[in-house]
Amino acid sequence: MGSILVIAEIQKGKVREASYELVSFARKIGAATNREVKSLVMGQGISAAAEELSKKGGGEVFAADDAALANYNLDAAFAAVKAAIAAASPDVVLVSNTPSGWDLAPRIAASLDAGFAPDCFNVDVEGGELVFLRRFFNGKLDSRLRPTSLPVVATMQPGATAAFDGAAEGKMTPLAVSIGSLGTKFVETKVASAKGVDLTKADVIVSGGRSLGGPEKFQEVIKPLADALGGAMGASRPVVDAGWLPHEYQVGSSGQVVSPKLYVACGISGAIQHLVGMKASNFIIAINKDADAPIFEVADLGVVGDLFEVVPKLTEAVKAAKG
Amino acid sequence: MKIMVCIKQVPHQDARLDVNGAGTWIQEENIKFEINPYDQNALEAALQLKDKEAGTEVVVVSIGPERVTQSLRTALGMGADRAVHVKDGAADGSDSLGTAKILAAVAKAESPDLIFAGFMSDDGNLAATGPMLATLLGIPHTTTAVSFQKNGAIQVERELEGGALEVVELNTPCLVTTQTGMNQVRYASLKGIMAAKKKPIDVKTVADLGLAGQVGADAAKIKIEKLYTPPKGQGAEILSGSVDEVVGKLVGKIKELGLL
Ligand SMILES: Cc1cc2nc3c(=O)[nH]c(=O)nc-3n(C[C@H](O)[C@H](O)[C@H](O)COP(=O)(O)OP(=O)(O)OC[C@H]3O[C@@H](n4cnc5c(N)ncnc54)[C@H](O)[C@@H]3O)c2cc1C
Numbered sequence: 001m002g003s004i005l006v007i008a009e010i011q012k013g014k015v016r017e018a019s020y021e022l023v024s025f026a027r028k029i030g031a032a033t034n035r036e037v038k039s040l041v042m043g044q045g046i047s048a049a050a051e052e053l054s055k056k057g058g059g060e061v062f063a064a065d066d067a068a069l070a071n072y073n074l075d076a077a078f079a080a081v082k083a084a085i086a087a088a089s090p091d092v093v094l095v096s097n098t099p100s101g102w103d104l105a106p107r108i109a110a111s112l113d114a115g116f117a118p119d120c121f122n123v124d125v126e127g128g129e130l131v132f133l134r135r136f137f138n139g140k141l142d143s144r145l146r147p148t149s150l151p152v153v154a155t156m157q158p159g160a161t162a163a164f165d166g167a168a169e170g171k172m173t174p175l176a177v178s179i180g181s182l183g184t185k186f187v188e189t190k191v192a193s194a195k196g197v198d199l200t201k202a203d204v205i206v207s208g209g210r211s212l213g214g215p216e217k218f219q220e221v222i223k224p225l226a227d228a229l230g231g232a233m234g235a236s237r238p239v240v241d242a243g244w245l246p247h248e249y250q251v252g253s254s255g256q257v258v259s260p261k262l263y264v265a266c267g268i269s270g271a272i273q274h275l276v277g278m279k280a281s282n283f284i285i286a287i288n289k290d291a292d293a294p295i296f297e298v299a300d301l302g303v304v305g306d307l308f309e310v311v312p313k314l315t316e317a318v319k320a321a322k323g
Numbered sequence: 324m325k326i327m328v329c330i331k332q333v334p335h336q337d338a339r340l341d342v343n344g345a346g347t348w349i350q351e352e353n354i355k356f357e358i359n360p361y362d363q364n365a366l367e368a369a370l371q372l373k374d375k376e377a378g379t380e381v382v383v384v385s386i387g388p389e390r391v392t393q394s395l396r397t398a399l400g401m402g403a404d405r406a407v408h409v410k411d412g413a414a415d416g417s418d419s420l421g422t423a424k425i426l427a428a429v430a431k432a433e434s435p436d437l438i439f440a441g442f443m444s445d446d447g448n449l450a451a452t453g454p455m456l457a458t459l460l461g462i463p464h465t466t467t468a469v470s471f472q473k474n475g476a477i478q479v480e481r482e483l484e485g486g487a488l489e490v491v492e493l494n495t496p497c498l499v500t501t502q503t504g505m506n507q508v509r510y511a512s513l514k515g516i517m518a519a520k521k522k523p524i525d526v527k528t529v530a531d532l533g534l535a536g537q538v539g540a541d542a543a544k545i546k547i548e549k550l551y552t553p554p555k556g557q558g559a560e561i562l563s564g565s566v567d568e569v570v571g572k573l574v575g576k577i578k579e580l581g582l583l
Contacts, residue, residue, distance in 0.1 A: 072489070074463065074464070074465065075463065098484070099483045099484060099489070102442075102450055102466045102467060103454065103464075103465065103466045103481075106419070106450070106453075106454035106455045106458070107454050107455070107457070107464070109420065109451070109455065110420060110423060110454070110455035110458035110459055113420070113544070114544055115418060115420070115544030115545030116418070116420065116449070116451050116455075116544075116545060118449050118450060118451055119448060119449070119450070131548070132545075135448070135553070136446065136448060137334075137349075137445075137446055137448070138445065139553075140340055140553075141340060141342065141349070141551065141552060142550070142551050142552070142553045142554075143548075143550045143551070144547075144548045144549045145545050145546065145548065146545065146546050146548045147545045148544055148545065148546060152544070152545065183462065183493065184491055184492065184493050184494070185491065185492040186489070186490075186491060187478065187490035187491060188489075188490045189483065189487060189488065189489045189490070190480075190487065190489075191486070203582065204582060210336070229577070229583075230582075237503070237504070238503070240504060241503045247486065250486075253484060253485070254482055254485070254486060255485075255486060257485070261580060261581075261582060262580055262582055282580075283576075283580055284559075286559060291561070292552065294553070296558050296559045297553075297555075297557075297558050298559075300560065301559055301560055301562060301576060302558075302559035302560065302561045302562065303562050303569050303573070304561060305566065305569070310566055310569065310570065313566055313570045314574070317570045317571065318574060318577065318583065321574050321577075321583050322583060
């Protein structure tokens with residue numbers, strides 16, 4: 001029986017939380033199918049992090065320590081993964097659905113001629129067989145994916161399960177990696193440019209989505225409500241992609257993560273990348289014409305209706321209530 | 324320089340999504356389709372290079388039924404030079420890897436210097452085809468490009484979490500997957516649409532590509548066993564009544580929250 005291989009990620013010198021979540025999933029599969037959990041940690045000067053993972057559920061932890069792995073690089077990381085696969089003979093490879101996971105995981109699957117189950121929120125074992133659960137159509141439909149053969153490679157959504165935080169003694173094994181010539185080169189990482197608007201400080205955020213249809217609608221429909229509530233405007237990604245509002249207004253995984261006292265989502269479907277940016281808000285009101293929109297799953301109060309009708313009336317009512 | 328752009332036709336963003344009878348995909352009859360938004364940015368990136376570098380050829384490739392012809396014509400109307408359409412029921416039900424194998428066979432025949440693909444498709448959201456294609460071709464790749472530069476070397480800014488960016492340099496040939504918002508996608512001009520009518524669409528079958536039996540549903544390493552509407556959790560309390568009543572309730576709640 002092959003193992004379950006966790007591809008861990010290093011962040012600020014430590015194994016990141018999402019990797020311990022992979023450990024939870026790996027141990028769940030391991031317990032149900034009698035497979036051993038093994039892990040890979042790669043980077044430079046990572047032996048302490050690898051040692052820690054080996055004591056916290058990562059099982060046998062292969063530590064690939066190399067200057068070429070100091071920053072994420074596709075070729076170097078893939079070389080380390082290949083060495084770990086040779087050492088661990090996995091039936092299941094688990095990767096986090098993070099920027100390096102997007103880059104690396106499909107390469108692993110294709111190189112193994114394996115099935116690929118990306119961006120899963122859960123994995124079940126039914127009669128010894130794996131079933132991966134993920135959403136299609138930006139969160140509008142759920143699915144069960146069943147591999148027809150092993151190995152299988154899956155990426156799991158960060159936050160989909162609790163990080164493993166028990167103690168389980170494993171061991172650390174240094175892993176020699178021959179990195180060879182690189183087709184890609186890491187140049188630098190950049191942080192987003194300084195922001196004019198800091199949404200994280202707003203008590204109230206009124207956000208609009210793609211359905212607004214144009215920049216003028218933000219001024220005519222969204223801004224008046226935000227102003228009446230003494231709050232700020234926010235937006236989903238397509239709004240920013242289309243250039244209707246600058247990036248600093250974007251809420252979500254590639255924008256800002258906010259938790260105001262009140263978040264009003266107008267015509268926003270509720271894709272996971274938007275939800276991670278606002279679901280911690282104290283109170284959420286969603287206005288959407290589609291009763292099945294995923295945004296209603298995280299909202300406290302919902303209105304199924306046309307935002308162009310509801311929002312202006314709400315603005316007037318708020319103004320009236322203020323006197 | 325030759326650039327290959329992989330495009331997928333997907334249900335329009337506003338299309339109604341109903342699960343089909345078999346419960347394995349959506350009901351595709353009578354809905355509108357469009358070029359996957361992420362692929363539109365891929366095509367635009369290729370066309371911008373073509374605008375800059377004389378002698379650049381842009382070849383668009385798509386897999387799918389007859390309806391895909393319309394998307395290929397749109398791409399040609401926007402400025403692509405040629406299209407390859409893999410139109411064969413034997414490709415139906417391919418998993419990401421099967422799709423990548425088909426595209427790899429096309430790429431081997433075309434030997435492009437550069438391949439663009441959307442980061443993910445708006446239907447499956449799998450984000451797998453591009454990197455898998457690069458792997459099968461043995462070329463480097465990068466994902467989620469939000470900018471692309473070619474001054475000798477290829478330099479890409481890729482998107483990380485929380486608005487951070489990573490700058491990556493790639494050797495050619497290589498494959499780059501594009502994120503939405505990377506560029507503003509052009510429309511096909513009337514002149515472009517007229518010119519597109521004369522541009523070639525090369526139709527191929529799976530067997531033409533030497534892949535009979537290697538792709539499609541039977542060869543898939545992973546299958547969609549079931550597609551379904553997500554179970555309703557706790558969810559929001561949905562307000563009922565006329566718009567005025569609903570608005571009244573919202574204002575009541577906002578007051579209760581101490582925000583008025
Ligand atoms: C790597 C990555 C990062 C991403 N980062 C982010 C991010 O940071 N933030 C983000 O928001 N997205 C992000 N996305 C995009 C995300 O997946 C969705 O595509 C996006 O959030 C959808 O925006 P939307 O809800 O405005 O549009 P849609 O999903 O198109 O939804 C529009 C909604 O409007 C409703 N509607 C239409 N007309 C009306 C009307 N008149 N009245 C009321 N309702 C109406 C519809 O029912 C629908 O629910 C990211 C995607 C990827 C792949």
